Amino acid sequence: xxxxxxxxxxxxxxxxxxxxxxxxxxxxxxxxxxxxxxxxxxxxxxxxxxxxxxxxxxxxxxxxxxxxxxxxxxxxxxxxxxxxxxxxxxxxxxxxxxxxxxxxxxxxxxxxxxxxxxxxxxxxxxxxxxxxxxxxxxxxxxxxxxxxxxxxxxxxxxxxxxxxxxxxxxxxxxxxxxxxxxxxxxxxxxxxxxxxxxxxxxxxxxxxxxxxxxxxxxxxxxxxxxxxxxxxxxxxxxxxxxxxxxxxxxxxxxxxxxxxxxxxxxxxxxxxxxxxxxxxxxxxxxxxxxxxxxxxxxxxxxxxxxxxxxxxxxxxxxxxxxxxxxxxxxxxxxxxxxxxxxxxxxxxxxxxxxxxxxxxxxxxxxxxxxxxxxxxxxxxxxxxxxxxxxxxxxxxxxxxxxxxxxxxxxxxxxxxxxxxxxxxxxxxxxxxxxxxxxxxxxxxxxxxxxxxxxxxxxxxxxxxxxxxxxxxxxxxxxxxxxxxxxxxxxxxxxxxxxxxxxxxxxxxxxxxxxxxxxxxxxxxxxxxxx
Amino acid sequence: xxxxxxxxxxxxxxxxxxxxxxxxxxxxxxxxxxxxxxxxxxxxxxxxxxxxxxxxxxxxxxxxxxxxxxxxxxxxxxxxxxxxxxxxxxxxxxxxxxxxxxxxxxxxxxxxxxxxxxxxxxxxxxxxxxxxxxxxxxxxxxxxxxxxxxxxxxxxxxxxxxxxxxxxxxxxxxxxxxxxxxxxxxxxxxxxxxxxxxxxxxxxxxxxxxxxxxxxxxxxxxxxxxxxxxxxxxxxxxxxxxxxxxxxxxxxxxxxxxxxxxxxxxxxxxxxxxxxxxxxxxxxxxxxxxxxxxxxxxxxxxxxxxxxxxxxxxxxxxxxxxxxxxxxxxxxxxxxxxxxxxxxxxxxxxxxxxxxxxxxxxxxxxxxxxxxxxxxxxxxxxxxxxxxxxxxxxxxxxxxxxxxxxxxxxxxxxxxxxxxxxxxxxxxx
Numbered sequence: 001x002x003x004x005x006x007x008x009x010x011x012x013x014x015x016x017x018x019x020x021x022x023x024x025x026x027x028x029x030x031x032x033x034x035x036x037x038x039x040x041x042x043x044x045x046x047x048x049x050x051x052x053x054x055x056x057x058x059x060x061x062x063x064x065x066x067x068x069x070x071x072x073x074x075x076x077x078x079x080x081x082x083x084x085x086x087x088x089x090x091x092x093x094x095x096x097x098x099x100x101x102x103x104x105x106x107x108x109x110x111x112x113x114x115x116x117x118x119x120x121x122x123x124x125x126x127x128x129x130x131x132x133x134x135x136x137x138x139x140x141x142x143x144x145x146x147x148x149x150x151x152x153x154x155x156x157x158x159x160x161x162x163x164x165x166x167x168x169x170x171x172x173x174x175x176x177x178x179x180x181x182x183x184x185x186x187x188x189x190x191x192x193x194x195x196x197x198x199x200x201x202x203x204x205x206x207x208x209x210x211x212x213x214x215x216x217x218x219x220x221x222x223x224x225x226x227x228x229x230x231x232x233x234x235x236x237x238x239x240x241x242x243x244x245x246x247x248x249x250x251x252x253x254x255x256x257x258x259x260x261x262x263x264x265x266x267x268x269x270x271x272x273x274x275x276x277x278x279x280x281x282x283x284x285x286x287x288x289x290x291x292x293x294x295x296x297x298x299x300x301x302x303x304x305x306x307x308x309x310x311x312x313x314x315x316x317x318x319x320x321x322x323x324x325x326x327x328x329x330x331x332x333x334x335x336x337x338x339x340x341x342x343x344x345x346x347x348x349x350x351x352x353x354x355x356x357x358x359x360x361x362x363x364x365x366x367x368x369x370x371x372x373x374x375x376x377x378x379x380x381x382x383x384x385x386x387x388x389x390x391x392x393x394x395x396x397x398x399x400x401x402x403x404x405x406x407x408x409x410x411x412x413x414x415x416x417x418x419x420x421x422x423x424x425x426x427x428x429x430x431x432x433x434x435x436x437x438x439x440x441x442x443x444x445x446x447x448x449x450x451x452x453x454x455x456x457x458x459x460x461x462x463x464x465x466x467x468x469x470x471x472x473x474x475x476x477x478x479x480x481x482x483x484x485x486x487x488x489x490x491x492x493x494x495x496x497x498x499x500x501x502x503x504x505x506x507x508x509x510x511x512x513x514x515x516x517x518x519x520x521x522x523x524x525x526x527x528x529x530x
Numbered sequence: 531x532x533x534x535x536x537x538x539x540x541x542x543x544x545x546x547x548x549x550x551x552x553x554x555x556x557x558x559x560x561x562x563x564x565x566x567x568x569x570x571x572x573x574x575x576x577x578x579x580x581x582x583x584x585x586x587x588x589x590x591x592x593x594x595x596x597x598x599x600x601x602x603x604x605x606x607x608x609x610x611x612x613x614x615x616x617x618x619x620x621x622x623x624x625x626x627x628x629x630x631x632x633x634x635x636x637x638x639x640x641x642x643x644x645x646x647x648x649x650x651x652x653x654x655x656x657x658x659x660x661x662x663x664x665x666x667x668x669x670x671x672x673x674x675x676x677x678x679x680x681x682x683x684x685x686x687x688x689x690x691x692x693x694x695x696x697x698x699x700x701x702x703x704x705x706x707x708x709x710x711x712x713x714x715x716x717x718x719x720x721x722x723x724x725x726x727x728x729x730x731x732x733x734x735x736x737x738x739x740x741x742x743x744x745x746x747x748x749x750x751x752x753x754x755x756x757x758x759x760x761x762x763x764x765x766x767x768x769x770x771x772x773x774x775x776x777x778x779x780x781x782x783x784x785x786x787x788x789x790x791x792x793x794x795x796x797x798x799x800x801x802x803x804x805x806x807x808x809x810x811x812x813x814x815x816x817x818x819x820x821x822x823x824x825x826x827x828x829x830x831x832x833x834x835x836x837x838x839x840x841x842x843x844x845x846x847x848x849x850x851x852x853x854x855x856x857x858x859x860x861x862x863x864x865x866x867x868x869x870x871x872x873x874x875x876x877x878x879x880x881x882x883x884x885x886x887x888x889x890x891x892x893x894x895x896x897x898x899x900x901x902x903x904x905x906x907x908x909x910x911x912x913x914x915x916x917x918x919x920x921x922x923x924x925x926x927x928x929x930x931x932x933x934x935x936x937x938x939x940x941x942x943x944x945x946x947x948x949x950x951x952x953x954x955x956x957x958x959x
Contacts, residue, residue: 071696071942071945072692072695072696072942072945073695073723074687074691074692074695074721074722074723075721075722075723075725075759075760075763075764076686076687076721076759076760077686077687077720077760078758078759078760081758082758234826235826235827235878235880238826238827238877238878238880239877239878240877242877243876243877243878244876244877245826245827245876245877245878245880245882246826246876246882246883247824247826247827247882250666250667250883254667254669255669260667260669260670266666266916269666388758390761421713422713422714422729423713429821430591430592430668430669430821430824432668432669435714438760438761439686439715439717439720439760440714440715441714442715442760442761442764443710443714443715443725443726443727443760443764443767443768444713444714444715444727444729445761445764445765445768446728446734446735446736446768446771446772447729449736449737449750449768450735450736450737452736453736453737453738454737457738495753495756496753499749499752499753500749503745503746503749506745507742512739516738516739516742516746519738519746520746520749520750520753523736523750523753524753525753525754525756525757525761525765528761
């Protein structure tokens with residue numbers, strides 16, 4: 001974790017999922033609680049009940065265990081949100097799972113390719129021509145390709161802005177949607193905070209995360225372990241023989257590989273920190289092994305004996321650490337942890353033991369091939385049965401940007417919005433990365449609604465301009481249809497469509513009213529989920 | 531204490547009743563029905579409404595080094611363990627010398643802001659405290675500290691959320707009972723009714739035209755009426771809270787006693803909480819976080835990184851104390867951290883993850899002006915846990931339990947802290 005000065009520290013997220021045994025009805029189960037929540041609430045809102053009641057959801061088996069006492073009503077976290085009845089196409093569901101939000105164009109393309117064809121197209125991402133996006137990125141954010149030696153003298157604020165804006169842009173407009181989603185996952189898995197590591201982060205994003213996002217996990221892990229940025233972020237660069245720093249040694253086991261469930265002990269943390277002494281940086285930010293500060297005495301980590309070495313071995317002292325990276329990368333706990341993480345990210349907040357075992361076995365069989373794991377995770381049967389996930393703010397913002405598809409001269413207002421939404425990428429200060437938990441994000445809803453207003457009202461030729469003339473070219477009903485196509489891939493919730501149409505028609509059909517209607521579409525319940 | 535109701539209803543019926551009650555109160559109607567006719571076996575103090583403190587719960591995230599915050603200067607092992615980062619003794623000539631509290635413990639200069647509260651006996655320090663369960667993982671240790679029960683992955687609600695759920699609202703008409711001053715809801719508050727994370731209460735609006743705002747909010751209320759939990763409740767509570775916060779004047783707020791809050795995010799958060807408390811909007815609990823305690827390197831509690839963090843912590847709380855506590859508002863403030871740090875410093879002028887640390891409790895109902903310890907274990911190597919850490923001799927739940935029962939008037943401790951039999955240590959007056 002970081003130690004530099006900073007005043008805002010968000011809460012953290014545990015790495016263990018919150019699942020337990022299934023609920024018994026001697027206690028009020030969450031599922032029945034949620035059911036009555038909907039029914040009772042609908043009864044209180046005039047006009048809502050009739051539209052809402054019938055459209056309820058295929059059942060999702062609750063993975064939530066009861067609280068030890070359910071004597072009192074509580075708003076419980078919910079990992080089994082049923083799918084909207086309108087979302088009945090499995091290709092559409094796949095598109096939502098592997099993209100930052102579907103548009104009419106995505107639906108057309110996915111339908112043409114079919115379920116498996118679409119998945120394979122996204123898996124083989126290097127064959128997707130993304131040159132338009134990449135050339136725009138290269139022109140607009142030129143610092144991204146510079147080395148750490150060059151970036152040392154760059155303006156740090158400019159660099160952070162370029163990292164953020166280019167990440168938003170790629171997520172929104174790259175044709176390689178699944179790849180961009182995986183970049184986000186690994187950026188959180190190997191989280192670093194720009195406020196601590198500064199310009200070093202650019203090389204980490206480029207040469208670690210983006211290089212290996214769809215490759216083999218062991219390669220990703222090893223690249224991260226040789227990243228100057230990671231060395232600085234977790235204080236590894238200050239560790240030395242005789243007084244090792246345990247920060248990186250702990251987190252590489254807890255957060256990057258084995259998980260907090262281990263098996264590792266405090267002794268393993270201490271011993272691994274000794275193994276890694278000498279892993280540091282030199283110059284303006286290049287990884288180096290420095291044998292002069294390496295602890296050459298014998299160590300035992302996770303039952304692996306590393307015999308005493310000698311300073312005469314020099315640079316070969318790095319092999320102790322490389323050996324342990326291999327141990328970690330091939331450990332069955334790592335296979336399960338990475339399987340759980342990828343399942344939680346791509347499929348469901350509460351993967352079953354069977355799902356974890358299946359994906360972990362793919363990890364072991366393929367040497368941690370990320371594509372092979374995704375292929376299994378996103379199989380049609382699992383995707384069709386998966387509950388909904390709540391978009392995190394970055395996902396929400398990017399999906400609105402994809403759907404609105406405005407003319408962009410500068411992305412500045414959108415990076416500002418990420419901060420307002422509580423999801424300023426590259427600024428989560430603790431090494432667990434931004435949470436992906438519904439109970440964390442659900443309450444942060446007013447900033448989401450405010451964002452919808454902001455997004456729909458972008459009308460600046462110097463930054464972001466949303467042209468509403470296509471929406472006003474026909475009738476109000478045609479405007480709603482276009483919103484449905486652009487923002488929901490033609491699967492807007494029926495109740496939302498009714499209410500949105502009523503809202504639009506309740507005023508005069510002006511630019512302002514259309515923008516308000518688009519804002520409400522972005523704010524609507526159906527747009528928060530994927 | 532009276533046992534006022536006993537309902538032993540069937541599962542489904544129970545849910546229906548409880549939910550309806552909950553929703554009606556959330557919508558701001560049915561206040562008269564708020565007396566819990568449906569609650570099974572709730573026990574409450576007769577005078578709960580008139581004798582309950584608001585609680586401000588602070589989490590020092592990252593594992594705060596209690597040995598730098600409240601320093602056991604009379605233990606020579608402190609100085610031998612920390613050759614580069616120790617605070618000079620109170621009788622030293624250095625301007626960086628500590629501030630003697632009781633002849634054994636001292637504050638560093640960075641904590642000077644809290645000396646008045648300590649001297650007024652409103653500030654209690656608890657030392658060698660934390661979690662009995664051993665975890666040196668930030669994320670596991672924070673999680674289990676916040677849920678209030680160790681190593682039970684099935685428990686997902688927080689202790690403060692369960693407190694709120696197990697006691698009637700202070701004000702049944704209040705749209706917002708608890709606030710997490712954060713972008714996302716802290717685990718401490720998960721499960722609490724009418725509880726929202728609000729990072730910036732001064733700007734809580736959906737924006738756009740004021741002419742159409744009411745119609746747009748009505749659209750959203752309708753839109754989310756059938757949303758799944760916890761989004762449903764969040765949306766309903768949020769729409770009700772927009773109006774509440776709009777009516778509160780945050781920017782023009784003038785604190786009492788000429789107090790100036792630090793402009794740090796922690797200082798601003800406590801200022802916002804003070805405004806809510808003083809505006810009497812029915813807020814009962816606030817969760818506020820302060821980070822930067824993970825001092826693996828360049829810790830420097832005398833002038834550097836940790837000095838600044840401690841100074842922000844102490845000055846912000848001191849401002850809140852002078853503004854809110856000394857002016858008679860019934861408030862208890864309590865702080866925790868997931869663990870302390872190694873007694874011996876590492877090679878980076880920092881300290882790695884340890885065990886025992888300090889807690890603070892502040893309020894007119896707190897028996898303060900002292901450093902509470904239970905068989906202070908000392909810093910001699912043979913007395914350290916695993917040969918490296920200050921032992922945990924007081925479970926943090928003992929401190930919180932006494933506050934929940936005696937200051938928050940909630941006797942349902944077995945619900946708030948499941949499977950824990952607390953010992954009251956005289957934390958409250």
